[in-house]
Amino acid sequence: MGGRVDAPSSANINKDAYGSICNGKVFKIVFVLGGPGSGKGTQCANIVRHFGFTHLSAGDLLRAESKSGSETGIMIENMLREGMIVPSEVTVKLLLQAMLESGNDKILIDGFPRNEENRVAFENIAKVEPEFVLFLDCPQDELERRLLNRNQGRDDDNIETIRKRFKVFIESTLPVIEFYTMKGKVRKIDASKSVGEVFEDVKVVFSQFEVEEATFEKPKMNRIVGFELMMCLIKRLIRDAERKWRSILSGMAYTCYLLYICAREFVEIYSEAL
Numbered sequence: 120m121g122g123r124v125d126a127p128s129s130a131n132i133n134k135d136a137y138g139s140i141c142n143g144k145v146f147k148i149v150f151v152l153g154g155p156g157s158g159k160g161t162q163c164a165n166i167v168r169h170f171g172f173t174h175l176s177a178g179d180l181l182r183a184e185s186k187s188g189s190e191t192g193i194m195i196e197n198m199l200r201e202g203m204i205v206p207s208e209v210t211v212k213l214l215l216q217a218m219l220e221s222g223n224d225k226i227l228i229d230g231f232p233r234n235e236e237n238r239v240a241f242e243n244i245a246k247v248e249p250e251f252v253l254f255l256d257c258p259q260d261e262l263e264r265r266l267l268n269r270n271q272g273r274d275d276d277n278i279e280t281i282r283k284r285f286k287v288f289i290e291s292t293l294p295v296i297e298f299y300t301m302k303g304k305v306r307k308i309d310a311s312k313s314v315g316e317v318f319e320d321v322k323v324v325f326s327q328f329e330v331e332e333a334t335f336e337k338p339k340m341n342r343i344v345g346f347e348l349m350m351c352l353i354k355r356l357i358r359d360a361e362r363k364w365r366s367i368l369s370g371m372a373y374t375c376y377l378l379y380i381c382a383r384e385f386v387e388i389y390s391e392a393l
């Protein structure tokens with residue numbers, strides 16, 4: 120159920136399908152926004168583990184699609200390199216297809232909507248309102264430091280593109296955050312703290328999903344895995360103990376044998392002397 124979903128094989132899916140996906144199915148969507156490097160991907164991974172969401176990263180979906188070799192792929196690649204926002208038509212298609220493929224109704228959408236065009240396109244096609252928007256707020260100098268250390272081989276993690284992405288964030292994404300603030304939907308968190316501290320605050324925001332966490336499959340799986348690990352450990356201990364006893368017993372037998380030889384020699388020498 121939870122987990123990160125890879126990019127769909129193709130962005131070309133039937134537009135009519137979206138209506139039925141989203142009108143028919145009640146998705147619980149949380150948008151995760153914040154400057155580049157604010158820890159969206161990092162915190163989403165934690166939320167997936169704790170609350171059973173599926174994590175869809177708009178950036179990851181676009182990066183995967185950019186490698187398709189298609190004309191759209193080349194266009195995406197060029198836009199990512201420049202830190203520009205890809206046309207919503209492309210991104211929304213990828214997101215909706217991934218939502219459909221996830222088989223989960225709890226979806227985290229990371230790095231989207233990045234601008235008003237993204238927001239309106241998603242609203243019009245998916246016709247779903249987010250439960251809330253998680254906003255990871257972090258000062259720019261810290262973001263810059265993190266991105267330059269990210270080391271994931273991303274073409275856009277160079278100082279020139281990073282600065283362009285900051286500009287896009289301020290000019291295009293902050294207005295989206297303001298829009299949702301007016302609707303009372305923004306949950307703002309100080310993302311400059313350590314990963315663990317940020318997650319403590321994130322947990323509070325997601326506490327409405329806590330009940331479902333109890334019924335989420337993961338703890339059951341953990342118990343099964345834990346039980347299997349315990350059995351392995353016990354078997355290993357028994358095997359080790361057997362091996363140790365075997366060596367203790369053979370050691371004792373060998374000592375008895377040596378004593379027997381010595382005693383026999385002693386008796387022989389003693390009887391010869393007599």
Ligand SMILES: Nc1ncnc2c1ncn2[C@@H]1O[C@H](COP(=O)(O)OP(=O)(O)O)[C@@H](O)[C@H]1O
Nearest residue numbers: 155156157158159160161265269312313314317
């Ligand atoms: N709270 C944090 N403190 C320090 N480094 C962090 C924190 N959160 C994430 N990072 C690191 O910063 C970099 C960017 O994080 P990432 O989750 O990829 O951000 P985003 O998805 O918002 O671009 C990664 O190298 C990550 O390990």
Ligand SMILES: Nc1ccn([C@@H]2O[C@H](COP(=O)(O)OP(=O)(O)O)[C@@H](O)[C@H]2O)c(=O)n1
Nearest residue numbers: 155156177178199202203204205230231233
């Ligand atoms: N909704 C989106 C999200 C990302 N993108 C593109 O993907 C790039 C990387 O986004 P990302 O969310 O993976 O990474 P960060 O910039 O947040 O670190 C952005 O700079 C945009 O070029 C987009 O065009 N539209």
